[in-house]
Amino acid sequence: MLIVINMVKGLMLTVVVEDSASMKKTNLLAQHGLSLLLKIDLTDSDRVNVLMDTGPSPDAALHNIDALNIDLRMVNIIFLSHGHYDHTGGLVSILGRIGKKVPLIAHPSVFEPKLKVEPYLKHIGLPFTPSMVELAGGIILCAKNSIDLAKGVMTSGQVERSTTFEKTEGFYTVKEEQFIEDHLPDDQALIIDVEDKGLVIVSGCAHSGIINIIKQAQKMTSVKDIYAIVGGLHLEKADNERIKLTIEEFLKLDPKVVAPCHCTGFKAVNKLTEAFGKRCSILRTGDTLKL
16 A cells, blocks of 8 residues: 655654763663664644653663653643554653653554563563553554655564575564564554655664565655664674674665664674765664654
8 A cells, every 4th residue: 555645844753762972971870671762843834743662661761861851741642653562661761751641553463461481481571551551641552554744754663584595583472372473563663754855763672674564655755865863773693694684785775874772783884884974873872863
């Protein structure tokens, strides 16, 4: 399905929580996880503020929000990239701080059991029930297809898996009384069409594969130009071949900005820096990115 969207004027992204700490902002807390605040300018006078993910805990998220002087009451929408704890743990406390009803956008599988078995069976899913989220002020809107957040801003919806080298492995769930592999259909990204620049792809973890996500964004919007690829790329445990093939695809796309963080991994970050030089900007807690 082709989705026709109007382009946005620009955006400012702030890293609220990420695995690593900023060398310049030593008062911030780093934790394994991700939370991004996107201030998206729709017109010269209209803006939508989207909080993408909420980090692993309220401790880090709220501490950093206060230290960065972020007024959460300005948040219009919360978007969950997927249902793992390191992207959702601060949700209920953040909703309480927002103090108003706000749409919470996610995939229908976001609340399903999420497990891993290495080194032993652990629950790694969202630590709240839907009723707890609704009581805190979240208006839960779960859909498998893309949702328009504003003109020029949309979710990817459930991502079609078309590449041969991007696999989702090591995760499990329970469905219909069966313990089965979880291929994380709830993994989504944000797609933003920036005027005179092209698409900005913002990924939480890219469990569905960052190239799959980009292909879906191009197909949905009919926009081929990729201006920026931002976020977790889930290459931390990837073998050399997957990293190589991913970077080859990136080079074909020729983005002007590559901003990896969170689960991308040191090896992949180093390879991205070699490939893109100054165009590659590693994101850490407290960093801002203007696009």
